[in-house]
Amino acid sequence: MTQFQADTIVPQSYESRCKALARAVRQRLMNPKNGISERKVGRPTKRTIIPTDKPIRKGFKIAMDPLTIAEIQAAYERGTPIEAICERFHISSRTFRRLRQKQGWPIRERIR
Secondary structure (H helix, E strand, O other), rough: HHHHHHHHHHOOOOHHHHHHHHHHHHHHHHOOOOOOOOOOOOOOOOOOOOOOOOOOOOOOOOOOOOOHHHHHHHHHOOOOOOOHHHHHOOHHHHHHHHHHHHHHHOOOOOOO
């Protein structure tokens, strides 16, 4: 190292390093071709829950016409397997269970 280089090297403090870093970030923001194209947020903001006028939905609503529900009940009472009923009417087994609970159908015994 030459004498000139040794004289120009100045130990940096923490504050001067932070200022230099901020200058570099500003330069990259001004020239998006070489770096960052938009500002970065240092810390995520705390999310707050905004109360709404809409009530919290409790329970469930099954969007089926009464005729379809009657057909499902008839098939269930005939002893058709639940999987076949769900496949025929394009519903999930959970939807069938909800429907059975809501309509008050008796739970039939399992055939082994």
